[in-house]
Amino acid sequence: MSSDDPEAFLRQVYGATDGEELASIYDDWATRYDSDLTGFGYRNPAVAAGLIGRHVDTASGTLLDAGCGTGLLGEILSHMGYHDLSGIDLSQGMLDQAAAKSVYANLQQMALGTDLAFEDGRFSAVVSFGVLTAGHAPPQSLDEMIRITKPGGYLIFSLSNLVYEPLGFKDKLASLNAEGRWHEIERTAFFPVLPGSVSEATVESCIFVFQTSPAKATPNP
Numbered sequence: 001m002s003s004d005d006p007e008a009f010l011r012q013v014y015g016a017t018d019g020e021e022l023a024s025i026y027d028d029w030a031t032r033y034d035s036d037l038t039g040f041g042y043r044n045p046a047v048a049a050g051l052i053g054r055h056v057d058t059a060s061g062t063l064l065d066a067g068c069g070t071g072l073l074g075e076i077l078s079h080m081g082y083h084d085l086s087g088i089d090l091s092q093g094m095l096d097q098a099a100a101k102s103v104y105a106n107l108q109q110m111a112l113g114t115d116l117a118f119e120d121g122r123f124s125a126v127v128s129f130g131v132l133t134a135g136h137a138p139p140q141s142l143d144e145m146i147r148i149t150k151p152g153g154y155l156i157f158s159l160s161n162l163v164y165e166p167l168g169f170k171d172k173l174a175s176l177n178a179e180g181r182w183h184e185i186e187r188t189a190f191f192p193v194l195p196g197s198v199s200e201a202t203v204e205s206c207i208f209v210f211q212t213s214p215a216k217a218t219p220n221p
């Protein structure tokens with residue numbers, strides 16, 4: 001990979017044809033991901049941290065960063081007092097970078113869009129930024145993300161303008177609401193997510209906050 005093209009990895013990840021190729025590209029990107037994203041002015045971690053701080057108590061239980069990457073968000077959350085953090089990611093190279101930050105109690109290689117190896121209601125909140133997107137994790141990932149969130153817990157995640165309607169995320173959010181599985185608490189406006197990048201300067205991100213439905217009361221016998 002030529003080091004004089006800072007956007008080469010950014011373009012490559014959206015051209016991957018399967019999960020194996022995508023993981024391999026992120027493995028190669030991992031050691032320079034943080035400096036590249038910082039150079040592009042990556043906005044998700046700052047906005048995400050504000051919303052997580054607004055809704056999720058630091059003592060409410062374990063927070064899962066799904067597609068945690070190198071742990072840019074986890075590092076910020078640890079500074080905010082969130083010390084019960086777990087992370088999953090497709091790429092072992094990205095997980096290794098996250099582990100080096102020493103802010104996640106547990107890190108596991110796992111793929112959104114497949115069955116997740118966590119029990120029902122395991123997490124107080126599941127957050128995911130830059131992951132529910134083209135060629136990464138499909139709208140159906142949200143079913144498992146809800147299952148592993150405790151009743152009354154939070155799901156906070158970003159969707160870009162490129163995928164929100166075109167890839168069926170808008171319809172999926174609405175159908176989960178119609179099924180009574182969650183309700184929307186708030187969403188941001190769409191904002192430029194990588195304003196310093198050339199190839200993605202016009203891409204906008206919206207961050208959503210949903211709360212899962214409370215547990216159904218068990219009827220008395």
Ligand SMILES: C[S@@+](CC[C@H](N)C(=O)[O-])C[C@H]1O[C@@H](n2cnc3c(N)ncnc32)[C@H](O)[C@@H]1O
Pocket residue numbers: 022023026044045066067068069070071072073088089090091094110111112113128129130131135136137
């Ligand atoms: C754009 S990076 C975002 C990383 C981190 N959330 C951040 O905001 O910096 C996307 C991450 O999602 C991971 N990823 C892609 N597809 C995934 C999937 N299906 N399940 C879990 N992680 C996935 C990639 O390995 C990569 O680390």
